Amino acid sequence: xxxxxxxxxxxxxxxxxxxxxxxxxxxxxxxxxxxxxxxxxxxxxxxxxxxxxxxxxxxxxxxxxxxxxxxxxxxxxxxxxxxxxxxxxxxxxxxxxxxxxxxxxxxxxxxxxxxxxxxxxxxxxxxxxxxxxxxxxxxxxxxxxxxxxxxxxxxxxxxxxxxxxxxxxxxxxxxxxxxxxxxxxxxxxxxxxxxxxxxxxxxxxxxxxxxxxxxxxxxx
Numbered sequence: 001x002x003x004x005x006x007x008x009x010x011x012x013x014x015x016x017x018x019x020x021x022x023x024x025x026x027x028x029x030x031x032x033x034x035x036x037x038x039x040x041x042x043x044x045x046x047x048x049x050x051x052x053x054x055x056x057x058x059x060x061x062x063x064x065x066x067x068x069x070x071x072x073x074x075x076x077x078x079x080x081x082x083x084x085x086x087x088x089x090x091x092x093x094x095x096x097x098x099x100x101x102x103x104x105x106x107x108x109x110x111x112x113x114x115x116x117x118x119x120x121x122x123x124x125x126x127x128x129x130x131x132x133x134x135x136x137x138x139x140x141x142x143x144x145x146x147x148x149x150x151x152x153x154x155x156x157x158x159x160x161x162x163x164x165x166x167x168x169x170x171x172x173x174x175x176x177x178x179x180x181x182x183x184x185x186x187x188x189x190x191x192x193x194x195x196x197x198x199x200x201x202x203x204x205x206x207x208x209x210x211x212x213x214x215x216x217x218x219x220x
Contacts, residue, residue, distance in 0.1 A: 007049035019052055027061035027095065039079045058089045059117060064098035068106050077110060091115060100127035103137045107144060116141060117149040121159060122186045142192040149195040150187045159183040181212040189219040
């Protein structure tokens with residue numbers, strides 16, 4: 001991200017003992033992987049940029065049918081399991097952008113997924129929508145006991161700025177609660193959801209998200 005400057009920035013932040021205090025995640029850029037050598041080169045470069053010797057949570061990024069088939073052809077799991085055996089990857093997962101049928105194929109296509117990352121929010125529940133696994137995708141993670149990370153819980157900010165008719169019933173329940181807090185609580189109230197990625201672009205949004213999870217109230 002940010003013209004490949006996000007990992008070097010995080011690498012600088014992780015110095016002076018901070019690396020030992022956090023879990024670190026990053027992703028294999030699937031669109032750049034054309035050969036087994038690319039896997040090794042890209043991963044080694046990431047370790048160098050992040051100034052670390054291991055990644056706690058590593059994702060095969062933005063999987064769809066094409067990237068999945070390419071990874072299988074390149075025997076990505078032989079490579080990944082070697083990295084796990086060497087301690088350079090602690091937990092292997094993937095993020096996803098395709099239809100439910102592809103999600104089902106991927107989730108069942110490897111026995112040792114540690115986690116997966118899905119777009120899921122209270123508008124994106126119907127798997128007929130483009131690139132959405134929806135409620136059926138969530139249910140499958142629960143059935144197969146694959147822990148879930150949620151991306152886009154506020155749908156790119158859409159659910160933080162509701163039209164008046166949509167906001168009215170929520171305001172009637174709790175006039176002090178932000179629209180974003182309802183979306184975050186909806187995602188986090190699912191029992192198989194372990195992490196919710198909370199996007200924000202201003203400090204007041206960060207404060208609001210921290211307040212939502214600092215005193216978290218599951219939805220009934």
